[in-house]
Amino acid sequence: MKICVLPGDGIGPEIMAEAVRVLGALDLKFELEHALLGGGAVDATGSPYPEATQKLAREADAVLLGAVGGPKWDTLPREQRPERGLLGIRKDLNLFANLRPAILYPELANASTLKPEVVAGLDILIVRELTGDIYFGQPRGIEMRDVNGTAQRVGWNTMIYAEYEIRRILKVAFEAAQKRGKKLCSVDKMNVLETTQLWRDIAEEMAKDFPDVELSHMLVDNAAMQLVRNPKQFDVMVTGNMFGDILSDEASMLTGSIGMLPSASLDANNKGLYEPSHGSAPDIAGKGVANPLATILSAAMMLRYTFNEEVAATRIETAVKKVLAQGYRTGDIYEPGTKRVGTKEMGDAVLAAL
Ligand SMILES: NC(=O)c1ccc[n+]([C@@H]2O[C@H](COP(=O)([O-])OP(=O)(O)OC[C@H]3O[C@@H](n4cnc5c(N)ncnc54)[C@H](O)[C@@H]3O)[C@@H](O)[C@H]2O)c1
Ligand SMILES: CC(C)[C@H](C(=O)O)[C@@H](O)C(=O)O
Ligand SMILES: [Mg+2]
Numbered sequence: 001m002k003i004c005v006l007p008g009d010g011i012g013p014e015i016m017a018e019a020v021r022v023l024g025a026l027d028l029k030f031e032l033e034h035a036l037l038g039g040g041a042v043d044a045t046g047s048p049y050p051e052a053t054q055k056l057a058r059e060a061d062a063v064l065l066g067a068v069g070g071p072k073w074d075t076l077p078r079e080q081r082p083e084r085g086l087l088g089i090r091k092d093l094n095l096f097a098n099l100r101p102a103i104l105y106p107e108l109a110n111a112s113t114l115k116p117e118v119v120a121g122l123d124i125l126i127v128r129e130l131t132g133d134i135y136f137g138q139p140r141g142i143e144m145r146d147v148n149g150t151a152q153r154v155g156w157n158t159m160i161y162a163e164y165e166i167r168r169i170l171k172v173a174f175e176a177a178q179k180r181g182k183k184l185c186s187v188d189k190m191n192v193l194e195t196t197q198l199w200r201d202i203a204e205e206m207a208k209d210f211p212d213v214e215l216s217h218m219l220v221d222n223a224a225m226q227l228v229r230n231p232k233q234f235d236v237m238v239t240g241n242m243f244g245d246i247l248s249d250e251a252s253m254l255t256g257s258i259g260m261l262p263s264a265s266l267d268a269n270n271k272g273l274y275e276p277s278h279g280s281a282p283d284i285a286g287k288g289v290a291n292p293l294a295t296i297l298s299a300a301m302m303l304r305y306t307f308n309e310e311v312a313a314t315r316i317e318t319a320v321k322k323v324l325a326q327g328y329r330t331g332d333i334y335e336p337g338t339k340r341v342g343t344k345e346m347g348d349a350v351l352a353a354l
Contacts, residue, residue, distance in 0.1 A: 128244025
């Protein structure tokens with residue numbers, strides 16, 4: 001089991017250290033290779049996704065990533081920004097299927113932004129397309145002028161999806177729904193965007209091949225509202241790259257914190273990159289207070305999806321449940337009456353529970 005470990009920037013190295021300790025405590029043999037991605041990579045090599053990292057990532061069976069980015073790099077030319085490294089590795093490894101499970105642990109019912117009775121038992125899987133959409137559409141500039149005829153600076157992005165890209169992500173979502181509650185909600189903006197009209201048409205066509213799955217459609221603005229009104233109406237949600245980015249951050253707060261939301265980004269053969277859904281949290285970086293559980297749970301997803309180590313994955317998830325039941329909380333999920341701990345102490349608690 002060859003894993004390329006990319007701690008990244010900000011809180012990345014802090015949370016990654018805990019996930020690596022958890023992997024080390026399992027009775028499994030891993031080969032871990034650390035490499036640079038993001039801002040640290042730009043500083044060291046000039047590139048956010050250096051060639052040495054490309055080589056390791058391609059050769060590894062899986063990639064475990066902390067987070068990248070930070071204000072230090074926000075003024076660099078776009079090609080050199082840390083986020084380009086992240087998009088680069090996703091595209092390079094063809095990781096088109098991003099799975100973001102939003103699960104409420106019962107112990108965190110009060111940490112959720114919604115009333116306990118609205119979120120109790122919440123278990124949603126957001127399936128986000130990850131290598132297309134407006135993130136990757138090549139800008140094609142046209143000249144624009146104001147009412148006086150003065151040429152304007154123009155910011156361009158192109159929202160674009162080809163049929164094969166839509167089909168393959170919908171297939172992942174239909175199959176996931178088949179294994180779960182058999183309900184799939186496809187989220188689009190077909191009332192305005194041509195791209196997502198194609199998305200809806202293809203979803204309708206494919207539904208015939210999945211008669212056991214109940215397919216529904218929802219416009220993205222309504223979906224954002226429904227997620228906080230009545231989130232338990234959803235089982236699997238599938239959507240494009242940008243809508244999925246936004247809706248998954250929103251869904252994270254239903255589970256108590258973005259520090260609880262893991263993710264898997266998979267290619268067609270379940271080679272994957274595993275990372276928390278959150279970013280490098282520059283506001284708390286270096287303080288030892290970040291919640292490492294999303295990264296630890298991402299490592300569990302890696303064991304399940306790439307390595308078929310269901311028992312080890314479940315062991316980690318059970319250990320996380322146990323530390324929450326024991327009352328351990330990082331600041332983001334803290335409430336009076338629980339034990340406030342830092343990143344490392346949370347890692348210690350998970351190790352003890354294992
Ligand atoms: N996958 C990634 O690497 C990734 C994802 C999102 C954002 N980013 C980058 O991260 C940087 C910061 O972005 P942002 O501030 O918009 O989003 P963010 O997710 O980094 O932080 C948003 C808020 O959530 C908190 N938070 C995030 N993770 C936490 C954790 N594990 N424990 C406790 N609190 C946590 C932060 O302290 C902050 O208040 C930007 O450069 C952005 O591009 C990277
Ligand atoms: C950092 C950024 C490029 C990234 C995205 O938008 O995909 C992040 O927000 C995420 O959710 O993984
Ligand atoms: Mg995001």
